[in-house]
Amino acid sequence: MIWRNIASNFLTLLIVMLIAAAAAVAWAKHQFSGPGPSAVAQCVQVAPGASLNAVSQQLVEQGAISNSYVFRAGTDYLDKARDLKFGSYLVPPHASMEQIVGVITAGGPSTCGTEVLVRVGVRENTVLLRDMNPDTGAFEEMARFNPATEESPEAISVAVEKPGARLRVVMAEGVTSWQVVEALKAAPFLTGEVEDIPAEGSLAPDTYEVEKGRSRSALLAEMAQRQAAILAEEWEARPFGLPYETPEEALIMASIVEKETGVADERAQVASVFVNRLERGMRLETDPTVIYGITNGQGVLDRGLRRSELAARTPYNTYRVDGLPPTPIANPGRAAIHAALNPDSTDYVFFVADGTGGHTFSRTLEEHNAAVARWREIERQQGGDPTSPVQGDG
Known part of the structure; x- marks a missing residue:
């Protein structure tokens, strides 16, 4: 009789534990897939080499997620714990943990945070510092200067050194190769000298994402490769x-x-x-x-x-x-x-x-x-x- 009572009690406890576990799993799943706690858009930054634990703690601190353990467990379950991509990413209001995992593991160009742009224009070249306002989802200009006539503001130099800063060269259609070279000389995040001005017409107007320290000659070579590919494709057709x-x-x-x-x-x-x-x-x-x-x-x-x-x-x-x-x-x-x-x-x-x-x-x-x-x-x-x-x- 005693053993029967013990077995009955154990079975009851096991059922309770299974129900509790199922409830916990259901709760965690809802926490992972359901709407997040942030009522505003969030700029989520993944530092180079950042661990999943560090990112999850950061997300809790900025109010993007409610539970770091659930975030890590869900990321592990999706087999994406090792897929974090360096960059700054804008996630929408009330983004779920699952949505955030998708954004920070998909990679691609950064979509928020600090941005330093070198704009190669027909009339003038401009260096801009912009920051994303998460409340509006729009970039706001913080500083600018014309490298031909003005000194670079200290804020731009500081921004270039900021981890996760997005660095871009935006080349307008119809600029000359001399104008491109002059703009790249003024780009505070590029290195090296340009020995010769590329042949006129040989550079593709486009937006170029660059890493700090990239050589100017390498960027010009990429511009030339893109233009050659475009011309070859259009000529063939x-x-x-x-x-x-x-x-x-x-x-x-x-x-x-x-x-x-x-x-x-x-x-x-x-x-x-x-x-x-x-x-x-x-x-x-x-x-x-x-x-x-x-x-x-x-x-x-x-x-x-x-x-x-x-x-x-x-x-x-x-x-x-x-x-x-x-x-x-x-x-x-x-x-x-x-x-x-x-x-x-x-x-x-x-x-x-x-x-x-x-x-x-x-x-x-x-x-x-x-x-x-x-x-x-x-x-x-x-x-x-x-x-x-x-x-x-x-």
Whole structure:
């Protein structure tokens, strides 16, 4: 009888323990998969070489999760304990532990935290310090400077040394290779000298994630590799009948298209104008090539072209020489390269600014002269000089 009571009591205890265990598992599963405690977005930072224990404690301290043990156990159960990726990641409000594990083990570019950007622009280069505001999910500018005219703020130097800081170079479409090199010289997180300016047009406008200490020459090599790959891909897919003998000629045309319009939808139309001119034996007569011949790509021409400059016979003065200029006049983006190799089918051979940022396209000289007259009137109303050479007059 005694043994029967003991067995009965043991069985009862075992059942209670199993129920408690099942309840604990259910609770832990709910804690791991259910909504998290943070009512705001959180910037979760994973330091290089950080352990799962350190990350879980950090997440508890910043209020992103409620229990470090459950977080570690769930991560182990998913077999992701060794998959932590260095970086700073923005997780949404009330993100579950499971969601956070997915974010910090997937990797990829950092999406929050401190960010130092070098922007290579057509008119100027800028170095920016930004920080993500977790409450809004937006980056807020903390400091900036123009390396050509200003000293770097101490805050930017401090940020570059900050663990987990995101370092990027953002290269705009239509900048010259000289402008890129000047920007990289001012990048506080890059190292090494640049011996030669890369060939014009050979660098791909894009955003480049870099690590502190990367060499400038290595980054330029990556830019060149990307551009070469883009050009090869677009050249291979080109239609028949275009007036280019080599990919380099298409790149030259793309650079002209890039500099002639900032309106994305116009690129293929602008390309059609210049293709039509080449096919009809007309000169390209485009101002950006003349400007490049004056500046050699080193900065911008902050004035209108002079009649003497339009009359001068230089390799880049397409008002005076036939065909394409000898080299690209900027680094075109993929869209401009695509437009040069896939121009619209039009009869247009002229275009001029229309006062809205775009252009009016014309098939005949009579139509073009009327469009120029309208543009002159707009210039007059805006206080410009209606006797100066027409800018943007393709």
